[in-house]
Amino acid sequence: MRAYNFNAGPAAIPLPVLERAQKELVNFQNTGMSVMELSHRSKDYEEVHNRANTLLRELLGIPDTYEVLFLQGGASLQFSMIPMNFLQENKTAHFIMSGSWSEKALKEAKVFGETRILASSKEDKYAHIPGDYSLEELEDGAYLHITSNNTIYGTQWNEYPTSPIPLIADMSSDILCKEIDVEKFSLIYAGAQKNLGPSGVTVVIVKKDFLETARSNVPTILKYSTHAESNSLYNTPPTFAIYMLSLVLEWVKEQGGVKNIQKINEEKAGYIYSAIDESEGFYKAHATEDSRSLMNITFTLPNEELTKKFLQEAKDRQFIGLAGHRSVGGCRASTYNAVPKEACAALAKFMTEFKNQNQ
Amino acid sequence: MRAYNFNAGPAAIPLPVLERAQKELVNFQNTGMSVMELSHRSKDYEEVHNRANTLLRELLGIPDTYEVLFLQGGASLQFSMIPMNFLQENKTAHFIMSGSWSEKALKEAKVFGETRILASSKEDKYAHIPGDYSLEELEDGAYLHITSNNTIYGTQWNEYPTSPIPLIADMSSDILCKEIDVEKFSLIYAGAQKNLGPSGVTVVIVKKDFLETARSNVPTILKYSTHAESNSLYNTPPTFAIYMLSLVLEWVKEQGGVKNIQKINEEKAGYIYSAIDESEGFYKAHATEDSRSLMNITFTLPNEELTKKFLQEAKDRQFIGLAGHRSVGGCRASTYNAVPKEACAALAKFMTEFKNQNQ
Numbered sequence: 001m002r003a004y005n006f007n008a009g010p011a012a013i014p015l016p017v018l019e020r021a022q023k024e025l026v027n028f029q030n031t032g033m034s035v036m037e038l039s040h041r042s043k044d045y046e047e048v049h050n051r052a053n054t055l056l057r058e059l060l061g062i063p064d065t066y067e068v069l070f071l072q073g074g075a076s077l078q079f080s081m082i083p084m085n086f087l088q089e090n091k092t093a094h095f096i097m098s099g100s101w102s103e104k105a106l107k108e109a110k111v112f113g114e115t116r117i118l119a120s121s122k123e124d125k126y127a128h129i130p131g132d133y134s135l136e137e138l139e140d141g142a143y144l145h146i147t148s149n150n151t152i153y154g155t156q157w158n159e160y161p162t163s164p165i166p167l168i169a170d171m172s173s174d175i176l177c178k179e180i181d182v183e184k185f186s187l188i189y190a191g192a193q194k195n196l197g198p199s200g201v202t203v204v205i206v207k208k209d210f211l212e213t214a215r216s217n218v219p220t221i222l223k224y225s226t227h228a229e230s231n232s233l234y235n236t237p238p239t240f241a242i243y244m245l246s247l248v249l250e251w252v253k254e255q256g257g258v259k260n261i262q263k264i265n266e267e268k269a270g271y272i273y274s275a276i277d278e279s280e281g282f283y284k285a286h287a288t289e290d291s292r293s294l295m296n297i298t299f300t301l302p303n304e305e306l307t308k309k310f311l312q313e314a315k316d317r318q319f320i321g322l323a324g325h326r327s328v329g330g331c332r333a334s335t336y337n338a339v340p341k342e343a344c345a346a347l348a349k350f351m352t353e354f355k356n357q358n359q
Numbered sequence: 360m361r362a363y364n365f366n367a368g369p370a371a372i373p374l375p376v377l378e379r380a381q382k383e384l385v386n387f388q389n390t391g392m393s394v395m396e397l398s399h400r401s402k403d404y405e406e407v408h409n410r411a412n413t414l415l416r417e418l419l420g421i422p423d424t425y426e427v428l429f430l431q432g433g434a435s436l437q438f439s440m441i442p443m444n445f446l447q448e449n450k451t452a453h454f455i456m457s458g459s460w461s462e463k464a465l466k467e468a469k470v471f472g473e474t475r476i477l478a479s480s481k482e483d484k485y486a487h488i489p490g491d492y493s494l495e496e497l498e499d500g501a502y503l504h505i506t507s508n509n510t511i512y513g514t515q516w517n518e519y520p521t522s523p524i525p526l527i528a529d530m531s532s533d534i535l536c537k538e539i540d541v542e543k544f545s546l547i548y549a550g551a552q553k554n555l556g557p558s559g560v561t562v563v564i565v566k567k568d569f570l571e572t573a574r575s576n577v578p579t580i581l582k583y584s585t586h587a588e589s590n591s592l593y594n595t596p597p598t599f600a601i602y603m604l605s606l607v608l609e610w611v612k613e614q615g616g617v618k619n620i621q622k623i624n625e626e627k628a629g630y631i632y633s634a635i636d637e638s639e640g641f642y643k644a645h646a647t648e649d650s651r652s653l654m655n656i657t658f659t660l661p662n663e664e665l666t667k668k669f670l671q672e673a674k675d676r677q678f679i680g681l682a683g684h685r686s687v688g689g690c691r692a693s694t695y696n697a698v699p700k701e702a703c704a705a706l707a708k709f710m711t712e713f714k715n716q717n718q
Contacts (some may be wrong), residue, residue: 003391007398010598018385018393025381026374032362032677034377036557036603039366039680072431072559073580076594080578111578193595198395200431200559200597219439219470221432235435236552238559238597239369244395318391321398 004343007321008151008296009173009194012338017247036240040233048243049232055249059258060175062182062205069204069224070232070242074191075172078202079105081222082145082168082187083112085214091142094118094165096133098157099126099150100327101170109145118144125328126153128291141165143186149174151194152325154298154332155291160184166210174295175203176252177337178262186210192241194295195337197248201241252337261337265294268335271348272297275355282355286330300330307331310354319347363702366680367510367655368532368553371697376606395599399592407602408591414608418617419534421541421564428563428583429591429601433550434531437561438464440581441504441527441546442471444573450501453477453524455492457516458485458509459686460529468504477503484687485512487650500524502545508533510553511684513657513691514650519543525569533654534562535611536696537621545569551600553654554696556607560600611696620696624653627694630707631656634714641714645689659689666690669713678706 005012028035031044038045053068062068071077082105087093093109095102097120109115119133138144143166149156151173161167166186175190182188187206193199204224211224220226226234255261273292276283276299286298301307307330314322324330335344364371387394390403397404412427421427430436441464446452452468454461456479468474478492497503502525508515510532520526525545534549541547546565552558563583570583579585585593614620632651635642635658645657660666666689673681683689694703 001391005392005396007396007401010396010399010595013393013396015385018395022381022384025384026377027361032360033364033679034372036369036377037364037366037372038369040369040558042366072433072436072597074431074594076580077431080580084578108578108580111576191595198597198599199399199595200600217470219443219467221435221439221467235433236369236550236558238431238557238600240557240599240603241559241597244599320392 001318004317004319004346005321005339006319006333006335006343006347008325008332008334009191009336010199011194011321011334011336013197013244014248014251014338017244017251020247021244035243038239040236040239045239048239048246049237052242052246052249055246055253056203059249059252060180060182060205065208066182067204067206067208067211067224067228069206069227070237070245071202071204071227072200072238074199074202075101075170075189076104078170078189078204079108080111081224082143082189083109084218084222085224086166086187086210087113087142088215089113091140092116094138094141094144096120096130096144096146097122098129098147098155099153101150101152101172102145102147105145105147105170113142116141125286126150126155127286128288129155129157135161135164138163138165143168146170149177149293149295151296151334152328153286154293154296155287156293156295158290166207174293176258176261177265177294179258192245194334197244198241200238201245203245248338264341265335265337268339268341268344269294269297271344272333272335272351275348275351279351279355282359283351286328295334295336297333297335298324298328298330299332306358309358313354314350317350319350360677363676363678363705364680364698365678365692365694365702365706367684367691367693368550368695369558370553370680370693370695372556372603373607373610373697376603376610379606380603394602397598399595399598404598407598407605408596411601411605411608414605414612415562418608418611419539419541419564424567425541426563426565426567426570426583426587428565428586429596429604430561430563430586431559431597433558433561434460434529434548435463437529437548437563438467439470440583441502441548442468443577443581444583445525445527445546445569446472446501447574448472450499451475453497453500453503455479455489455503455505456481457488457506457514458512460509460511460531461504461506464504464506464529472501475500484645485509485514486645487647488514488516494520494523497522497524502527505529508536508652508654510655510693511657511687512645513652513655514646515652515654517649525566533652535617535620536624536653538617551604553693556603557600559597560604562604607697623700624694624696627698627700627703628653628656630703631692631694631710634707634710638710638714641718642710645687654693654695656692656694657683657687657689658691665717668717672713673709676709678709
């Protein structure tokens with residue numbers, strides 16, 4: 001039986017994708033080899049690689065004025081690569097702080113230059129996406145950095161700022177969950193292990209003219225231009241992870257694309273938020289209503305004892321990954337694209353039953 | 360039918376490993392999830408992670424005074440991380456140059472500080488491992504860097520220098536191919552995609568007291584200590600690649616460990632070198648006899664036309680990956696651990712037949 005996988009990442013992967021990968025694992029398209037055994041310079045692999053690129057462009061509506069790169073190191077390496085490449089001396093990197101990942105991004109930018117917090121919801125335990133800031137203060141900044149979705153706190157941006165300076169977003173935990181206007185951004189990055197596939201590959205979408213402003217005194221492998229100039233084949237890419245990415249993207253397309261995925265995600269999150277809202281205060285959402293995430297639903301129970309009992313009973317019913325992040329406690333259901341509607345409906349049903357029995 | 364896979368990397372993976380990965384791809388050990396869908400903080404994944412670490416320690420005889428790390432970014436990122444962490448101001452990094460990968464390592468070290476070439480076989484088209492150097496010249500150097508095996512030129516170190524300063528080796532293309540004395544080294548690194556598994560994970564073996572000498576003003580993710588302190592779980596590791604690594608290591612153990620693998624490798628390479636040596640000059644090995652690699656066998660044919668014909672006929676017989684690297688031409692057979700004896704014997708037989716028909 002498939003588990004109800006609500007892991008925060010690495011997370012659920014669509015079952016048909018896993019089944020296809022399984023089927024062709026030993027013999028990829030009659031090559032007599034696994035896709036892992038193909039040379040990254042071979043025609044067979046190149047097709048996989050380019051298909052992932054093309055599909056992502058198609059699904060997100062990425063214009064030709066942007067590069068799509070497949071890198072390694074996760075969002076954590078991006079936290080350093082971004083300032084290394086784009087935080088010019090005598091300029092400032094601005095941050096809107098919406099959680100722990102914003103904090104990590106800020107911390108690493110400080111290693112390379114001047115930073116400034118434009119807005120933060122830290123005092124509110126990051127329960128909302130900050131809205132109280134003036135974009136006019138940004139003049140002459142290097143870039144403005146945001147975290148589009150906050151896995152730990154369960155908040156998500158609804159509308160992105162129209163920034164007068166390059167806007168950079170960490171979209172690791174909500175890329176492809178809903179339609180976005182890529183042209184608002186100069187750079188988008190996302191570790192794959194939530195909505196795109198297995199861990200081990202990081203997608204970067206970067207505007208070509210922004211790329212041209214990058215610093216030059218950067219180690220070769222840490223320059224975005226190195227990877228842009230070589231179609232992400234400067235060194236050996238994580239070929240299997242990119243293959244899995246290509247299969248996940250095909251699956252998204254088969255689901256009717258991002259527009260339809262968004263509708264399904266709204267329905268899925270709706271089940272669980274309804275169970276919270278209709279619980280007469282038994283479950284409390286951490287996020288304020290206008291900042292609720294479609295991808296990570298965070299909530300608490302009346303006390304520690306009930307939380308433990310809830311997590312234990314959930315586990316017995318094959319619900320996986322519902323404990324909140326160790327830094328905040330409580331509960332969290334991550335409802336990424338690959339989590340089926342049935343899993344969310346089953347969780348909502350269980351939540352209501354548990355409330356009725358323990359209220 | 361399985362191809363005869365002589366790819367230089369990504370390369371062959373043992374068939375039993377692929378078959379096991381295939382079997383449990385959708386449902387890993389009755390978790391109801393793929394290993395790719397497990398949280399990297401879960402007990403199930405942690406066992407995989409720690410098993411890879413323990414097996415590598417056992418197979419290579421790595422003492423407790425060393426850390427074993429699983430990183431991302433390939434050897435190419437190590438080219439930068441090493442000087443970033445270990446090339447102290449007012450010290451010099453020394454290099455013994457044995458091919459293109461040594462050159463890349465040197466180039467990136469230059470970004471961070473002083474470098475010096477202790478010896479080089481470039482004038483000999485890197486046909487041998489340099490032996491004409493004095494280790495006494497190294498006094499007060501930061502470290503000495505070598506490339507243990509040269510994929511492009513087909514050469515390999517036989518005996519490692521006993522260096523008075525920390526010895527660092529890029530063993531990407533020959534780790535686990537033969538027994539080594541880890542204690543000669545302060546740091547060993549290897550991209551997995553030749554002898555260890557799929558691309559996307561890099562193994563680093565680093566002496567703890569060397570680690571303590573590292574510079575502190577390094578971005579968090581690029582510090583070795585970050586990964587050492589968190590058992591390579593500081594950020595999300597490439598979990599599936601590490602899982603594959605663990606299976607490959609189990610397979611090496613089942614083959615009787617590195618000692619036995621070495622014997623098999625000598626036999627395998629022996630078939631092909633014999634076909635060269637007994638061809639009365641039809642095939643010419645690029646490497647000098649004392650520097651011949653067990654892992655990459657490079658050779659040329661009398662002319663360009665015959666080379667093309669050879670590669671075409673080889674391809675028709677399902678021999679994959681025999682073209683030499685684009686920078687040097689000719690032919691190359693990569694006979695990594697996972698390439699079966701039968702494939703090497705079949706190639707040797709074909710080489711002799713081709714010679715007889717085209718001499």
